[in-house]
Amino acid sequence: MATTGKAHVRIALGIGALLVSSGCYRGSDGAAEGGASGTEGDDDGADDGADGAPDPFCEEDTLPGKLSRFVRLTHRQYDNTVKALLTVDTTPAAEFLNDAAIGGFNNNADQLLVNNNLARDYRRAAEQLGDALVTDSARLASLLPCTPDADPDGCAAMFIAQFGHRAFRRPLTSEEQAQFEGLYQTGGGLYESGSDFEQGISFVVEAFLQAPSFLYRSELTPAGEGQDVVALSGYEIASRLSYMMWNSMPDDELFAAAEAGMLDDAQGVQAQARRMLEDPRAADPIEDFHQQWLGMSKYASLSKDPDMFPEFVPGMADSMQAETLAFARNTILTNDGTFTDLMTSTDSYVDERLAPLYGLEGEFGPELTPVSLDPAQRAGFLTHIGFLAGNAYFAGTSPIHRGVFVQRQVMCTTIPDPPGDADLELPPFDEELTTTRQRVEHHTSADACQGCHSVINEPGFAFEGYDAIGVLRTEENGVTVDTQGSFATPDGEMEFTDAVDMIHKIAESPQAQRCYLTQWFRYASSRTETVDDLCSLNGMHENLVEGDYNVKELLVSLTRTVSFRYRNTVEE
Amino acid sequence: MKTIHRRNFLRGAGGVMVGLPFLETLAPRKATAGADDTPRRFVSFFECNGVEMNRFFPTTGYGALTAASLQGTGIEPLTSHVDKLLIPRGIHMVPRGFNRDGTPGDDHAKGMVHKLTAQPCANGSLFATGISVDQEIANHLNDNRPALNLQVGYAGNNQLGYISYHGSEQPAAGENNPWFAYQDFMGLSGIDDVALNRLIARRQSVLDLVEDDFSRLKGQDLSAEDRTKLDMHLTAVRDLEFGMGNAGLIPCTLPDGRAAELEGLNPDTIASDSEFKTIGRMQMDILALALACGSTHAATLQWGGGAGGPIFTWDGMSHVYNHHKLSHGNTADDCSGGEVAGYLDMLFSIDQWFAGEFAYLLDRLDSYSEGDGTVLDHSTAIWMNELSDGLGHNFMDLPYVMAGGCCDYFQTGQYVKVTPLDYTAHDQDSPHNKLLTTILNAVGVRAPDGGPVDYFGHPDFGESGEFDALKA
Known part of the structure; x- marks a missing residue:
């Protein structure tokens, strides 16, 4: 292994620092231990032993990587979710304060925090969406599972149960149901226009959109006594799947699968992952990932010498980005590339x-x-x-x-x-x-x-x-x-x-293939990989090599790891 | 963690909402401002990319400043405030640039991240590893409100986009929409009583719901990190209820015509540089008002971001290249283009322009009278910069221009060398964390034992104590 004369700056890029002492030669992945070969088929069943859980890519039981139990929706996910919930074409998150990026990705759970102004942004967006809904009788009616004429309170209760299930991405508890019914009752008179019923429904929506159970993907399945590894519930898996595959909330079919227990094993998860990749919504994370991985946000501020490059016309940045995004989308999704x-x-x-x-x-x-x-x-x-x-x-x-x-x-x-005093000219x-x-x-x-x-x-x-x-x-x-x-x-x-x-x-370079997998792992998991993930990543890599590194297979593989279906309760 | 739940105070009022902006009724008032009660504040007016060092500092020697001292310099537009200026000289940043301290980040990252924190960048994210001085002040003096952070023009979302930090790797994004910033602390003033009562009722019921939802989530056996995350969010939501201010004697409202201009701003221009000057003036109106009406004791105004900045095409400037490129005298951000002829004069023009904007801010602060002086007299407003000489990414001999005596804490009208060395551009002169320590004491932050604060920043890189030579 070649070594470099000197490391100018002690800087770590993700796991690079964990595994590489210094310098420029070896990448993070090159230093990883050789992984166990894939062990297809023996990954069913939840073994919640203290030593970890079975991972289809590792021979030994493996501890899942640590992830917060409350991963906040990204701004992109917030917009997509609001569109799906309220059937309205709006992007309120465009006015939210930016999230900070780590390693180029703005969806790292460590930075998805709510402090000062973002709480205000959420409130403003919810109030505006409530105000808009109460004045749009047709849309409001279209959200209802019933007509309120005969029994408005009964219809409201049905709406709360159904809408709440979608907003919280799990059934409401009876306590929550009662609380939102109470909000519905107090809603009449809180808006400038609309019937009492319409105001009550709009108020319920406004409240749901500010609840932490809406804003975070919460994973509340408790750990048993002395349990290091907890299998996530079907609904928790459904949210992980939908926000990874679509950057949006689960659809009815995914909710049904969760309810029927079909997401409790790796086969069921995999079947849903494959279905979801055939849906148009799968384009959203594909575009978001490549946009961030390839650093496209800087295109907008490019300038080129107008005398030398008159063909570099205004608007070129948009075209450049659109081309590469269309290429990624079509290559992966349409052409199964x-x-x-x-x-x-x-x-x-x-x-x-x-x-x-x-x-x-x-x-x-x-x-x-x-x-x-x-x-x-x-x-x-x-x-x-x-x-x-x-x-x-x-x-x-x-x-x-x-x-x-x-x-x-x-x-x-x-x-x-480069070192700070390097001459860059x-x-x-x-x-x-x-x-x-x-x-x-x-x-x-x-x-x-x-x-x-x-x-x-x-x-x-x-x-x-x-x-x-x-x-x-x-x-x-x-x-x-x-x-x-x-x-x-x-x-x-x-x-x-x-x-x-x-x-x-x-x-054809294994290093580059493995790197692409690692970048996707970071984006799809909302975290940077750790040594605990190397066994999974190595096994996944070997499996993917056998399948010519099909990108859809790569995405499906990421849903099959122990980290995807379990959470780790070990305190650092 | 917060121990006082003002929410309970609200409930204690009988749960009946009255037709008044409750924000005003709840916030502590300091109706009689005695000398010790006078609120003291800190403002960071933050510019990026360095200055034209050859023509920036006073031309007369150390000592009293006069109009002649500023003549022909980049700060000449501040002449009308010369008696209230204080210009320290011989300060270098810590941790130091040029990799002299072996900390992560390039010199633009360091220039942004270290300036208000005196903390190194974190491995990995390159965000600061500790709190910034504005948020430290807010934690002590602001009664549960964070510092006011305002942004003008584009700043990215990496380490080059932030100067303020709530804590380690917790960057505080500056609000770039003046209308939102204004609404934050003008609260619900200006809405008719009927609409106000409706909105208050909505917010109160939602807050009940949100608090209950949080308590269900927190009923779990959570990790310390997750608990902190949820508490941070809940605190932010609770603090919203109390608005951002109305603690002082001056109402937190701008004239109707000015408020309408803020509301009428095209939102598409806000994150870009197309309305740099217009938005800058709006943000300064808001910032001065926020200080005057008691909304905050600490505020930052960040112009652009590290390694960025607008193309200056107004007020007599007709530049073709943006501020960062000009700071390198080059047509390309990476210095690989050709030299821009006359770039030093362009940088000089930019310095004079920022000096004019800083003078505008000082005018605004000076326009609010309180007690025995003006808000400016009771504040320390500091024009500071990411770098000194932008061409070399230099961290030495930093250009600071302070204004306001902060209730006679500082001597003003002076040009003061704070380094014991003869030569000011030196990495062994005086570390900038001492300025941050001085600021904390100037605005009235105290150490846990009630005495003065002795040190701010990372313990491995700075020095303890204050810049005594600046004090009155």
Whole structure:
């Protein structure tokens, strides 16, 4: 294992710090112990022994990873849930204060907190939704399971039981039922308009939306005496499934499965996971994950030299993001694709802004149109305009940014930030330094830099065949671009002739596959992995390799782990 | 944890809601402001990306400041307040930048995270590992309300987006919508009695429900972390009931015309930089009012975010590159573009513009009279910066401009060297945590034994004590 001369900054990127002493070479996953092979079929039944629970990916019983029992809805999940509950097209969370992100993902349970202003935001949204409902008789009636004419109080009770079940994602207790019926009774007169019945119903809704049992996915199944591991209830599993697979609340079928006990074993969970992936709602987390993993939020603030790149027109950031999101969605969900497809497919989706950058002829409009790109020139999302322009400068390319992205995000290599006093300015072009590659090589040639830059620069140079906005180029300043290189990976030295060649090799690299799995694990679990998860992750990885790393299978696998179906009661 | 449940106090009133904004009736009043009762406050006016160091500081030597001291400098627009200014010199950040202390984060992260906390960034998240001085003040003096945190323009949601922290890895997001910020402490003023009673009844019933739901959840055998999480949320909900203020002598309301402008702001412009100046002025009106009407003892106003900032195209500026790029004198954020010709003059213009906005804030604070002076006289408002020289991400010789005597705690009208060294740009001069300690004592925070606070920040990096040279 190569080591680096020095670690500039003591910085940990998730589990990297746990397993890797320092430096830039080995990624988090490369250091993991070899995992047990998958043990299909013996994962049924809940063994709540003190030593853990059975995990289909581990030979030994395993402790689930620690997760809060109260994971707050993300803002995206809040909006989706409100839409589903109230059948209204609104996005109140757009005005909520942002959640902080950890490791690039804004759904880490540690940061999903409610302090000062967010409590106020929730209240404002609930009051506005209540005010809107009371003035919309047709919609209010459509939410009811009954007509209130003969027995308004009886109808309200039915509504509370049904709506409450959906809002709390479990049946209400009799105490809760009585409490909300009491709120219904006091509702008349609390709004400017509407009948007493309508005001009562609107008030019930307004209250539900502020209850912690709505705002958090609560896992209340108690632990038995001395029990280290608790099997989650069917309803708790249903919420984990729906918020992972859809970023929204469970549907009727999932609730029915929970009620019937069909989520009490791994087979039942898996069956629902597969069904849910065929639903259009599955697109939401796919888009959200890739948007955050690929750092697309920075596209909106990109600017490019208007003299050099007049074709980089206003609105390009939206097109760039839309293309890669459509690519991820269609590759995974429509085409049932693999990790290799994500990395190498030349299917893409372009509009009138993007088409000229890809050199495509023909008529294109403002909508995305499916196209096939030239496989000699492009391979998957790493050759999209979004990645290439998003990781380049105003007027030139940036091999360092592109290389760091490949290492950190795609290979899960631990790369510290440059030391604070590093000179970030490349030397100017001159007679000796005629290309960007030469400037980067010259600037990072010192031994102190090479520890990291020996693995950063080379994958970055592979992309020198694309300019600062992602257009193919063969020359820079009249000199043929040099896109060859090689870098060390835990799978061995990776040699390549250009970006397309490198990407095809990354697509088959166990390190990259395993990294993609790890990134999904973090997003889907709302937490960073720990040593306790390595056995599961290793077993999952081996299973997925046998299935060509199908991404839907990856998502289903994440619902089969011991961590998904159990919670850990051991206090730190 | 909170031990006083003011909720019970409310119930004790007989459970009958009266046609008054109950917020006003419940909050403690300080109707007779004797010298010791005068509320003292802290304001951080926070700019990012550093300044044009060659032309920032007074041109006259240390000692009394005069109009001549500021002439031709980046802070010249503050001339009308020169008698109330206090400019300390020779302060470096701790933990130090340039990796001199081996703590996580790059120098933009450090500049944002350390400035109000004097704590290192956390491994992993890079958020601060401890509370910031504004929230510390609020915890002591604010009667259960957090510090007021206001944001102007875009700031991301990573470590470069926050200066205020409730605790370790608990960033406090600044409110960027002036209308929401205003509503927080103007409470329910301005609504007619009938609507007010309806709304109060709704909120009271919902609060009962929410409290019951929380108590069911907390009836479980929970981990300490989960219990803290639920308590934090419940406390936030309870505190909402009491609004943000009306504790002082001045009503927490802006003139109707100004309030209408706040409400009329296009929400789409709020998270971007397109209305940077307009929103900045609104936030300063709110901030000054919040201090004056007793809503908070600590407030921050954050302009932009680390490594960001707007493209200045107003008040005589017609820049093409944003503040961060200009701070590097470069057309690209990563310094790989070409040099921007005349960038130092552009930075100088930006400094003068911020000085003008700071002067606006001081005007607002000075416009509220209370007792023997103005709100400014009873406060310490500090213009501070993420960095000193932005080009080098420098953490030394930080540009601080303080204003207000904080009830004669500080000597004003002075330019003071606080480092014992001759040379102010040094990483062994005076650590900035001492300024934070000084601020705590200035506003009246006390140590547990009732004496002055001796230290704020992480114990491994700073020094104890205050900057005595700044004190009156």
